[in-house]
Amino acid sequence: MSTMQEVANKAGVSKATVSRVLSGKGYVSKTTKDRVYKAIEDAGYRPNLLARNLATNKSQCIGLVVTNTLYNGNYFSELISQAAQKLEDHGRQLILVDGKHSAEEEQEAIQFLLDLQCDAVIIYPRFLTIDVMDDIIEQYKQPIMVVNRRLRKNQSQCICCDHKGASFNATKHLIEQGHRDIAFITGSLDSPTAIERLSGYKEALNQHHIEVQDKLIIKGKWTPASGAAAIESLLNNKVTFSAVLASNDDMAIGVIKKLTEVGIAIPTDVSIIGFDNIPTAPYLTPSLSSVKDPVSNMVSEVINRLISMLDGGYLSKNNLFTSELLVRDSVAYGPFWGK
Amino acid sequence: MSTMQEVANKAGVSKATVSRVLSGKGYVSKTTKDRVYKAIEDAGYRPNLLARNLATNKSQCIGLVVTNTLYNGNYFSELISQAAQKLEDHGRQLILVDGKHSAEEEQEAIQFLLDLQCDAVIIYPRFLTIDVMDDIIEQYKQPIMVVNRRLRKNQSQCICCDHKGASFNATKHLIEQGHRDIAFITGSLDSPTAIERLSGYKEALNQHHIEVQDKLIIKGKWTPASGAAAIESLLNNKVTFSAVLASNDDMAIGVIKKLTEVGIAIPTDVSIIGFDNIPTAPYLTPSLSSVKDPVSNMVSEVINRLISMLDGGYLSKNNLFTSELLVRDSVAYGPFWGK
């Protein structure tokens, strides 16, 4: 409301002095300091951060771009709360902006944050290609980090997860349990993550000399409804399967819902594994096994690295995080893996 | 990177002309316009939003403050995605900042957004008292709207929901189903919402001349774990109950988990209702009935009203939204309400 100049007038000093008091830099006598504090109080003065950031070329803000198509999943809250917490530890503010639902809009969101002079930007891309991101990174002076994509040129600016290996291991686990007809529900195939998970599944089958059957591979769209639809199409086509690997937990939940609806006992007849497991998942899907995606670790690492670029200090070189297969003890439905 | 002045030099014109080209305001000849566009392209120019906002005293940004203790619930994603979507429709950017986990920090978050000169701020408060919020609202020139709290002084700046009435109705429904011993699990009692829901429960019992039994009222903390713990203590103390009203769905999920663990058949032996139901809930808790909290409607209304204050146009006076009891058809577990 009131400006620094007005405070200065009230206190009978100059703008410069008020600024010194506020920043704590430079000498200023005890008495005038008190006068200034009082004037600030009286005026109800608040600094205009736009002006400050413009002058200092710093903002203490770090931007995060996420597509709103992710907002509805379990994944999102984990991502956001982790990022907010971690940045809070380093005295930074997180600014989340909506990446909306296209590559263009994701790019606009990034540029908005950069134009706002955020100190750094984190991208959790969904539609943007790595080439475009590589370009953007080189175009701007602010550090930009990409989560969950393997960049081509700026490899130190990204963190990713071995989705293929994770999927391979999950499939291998099912095979070792004796399964041969394993249905696979893909994510949206315009997503690299979905592709990697599919290829891990295929590779595991190949390595165990089990034929990859096209009819066992159904396209999903990450949502519970698409998981349910996928399993329904399998049933309608009378495809035989004894296990399901769904490309994320939401779809696995849809699968469980559909199977129970038609009277198929989950643990006895079919084994199911999902992906992306987050902390609250055990409550939502008590006996669904899942491959934990290391979001938290990745976000944490990304932020550590950004802070180190801004402040100096921390350094690490871990670019690739691994997933962990969580086989849950069954609770409500009996043992999942007991054949 | 490069400034408007540099673009102007490249194009052989003045800053003002570049500015005119960018804003589309004022006359500028076709030929120079083209020269300027080319210069902008060549320079890779991007406007500095800090400077622009400082000069215009507008930002096209609307801030939202939410405690990160909410980030992990289902509620949050619904809230955020709704807000982002709605603001997108009006050409505004949503900026989410972390309200962290105390009244002071919530207040700091608000002031941060205001200091950033956001055009308006939306608060979904968790710890802040209405008195403090009333003060803040009067202190700043930017419009501030509060969701889910009934302000004392600035009643037109808030939107809320009749939690008490909703809880009353849910309880009444259980009573009409023949239940007499209805356990109630509260939310964190430092939350007004939790208090209102508790009082609705009590009032419904009173109105039906059913004694309020203290041993049936257990304190929870909104989390699934606390719901499970609550039900466990009831069982340990051999308290008789035939229905459970949990103050949110997360706790209800914990209740279901615990009951199934100890071998109590949910639908046959006990009826359960939760609160806050969000769109994806049917997949998470297929047969849990729930009282739908009208978050979407409230957020939508708040944003409509803000936009109208900023742009003019829309007007509405609906300050109080009502909840709706959703009794689900059971799917996996048999009929919930069949006694």
Next chain:
DNA sequence: TTGTACGCGTTATCAT
């Protein structure tokens, strides 16, 4: 149609 010059609210570099 275009250019000049000032203001936005700070910080920071000089003198004093």
Next chain:
DNA sequence: ATGATAACGCGTACAA
């Protein structure tokens, strides 16, 4: 220890 004053990058009356 304090006060002018020049940046910061942009918008905008006003003049030309």
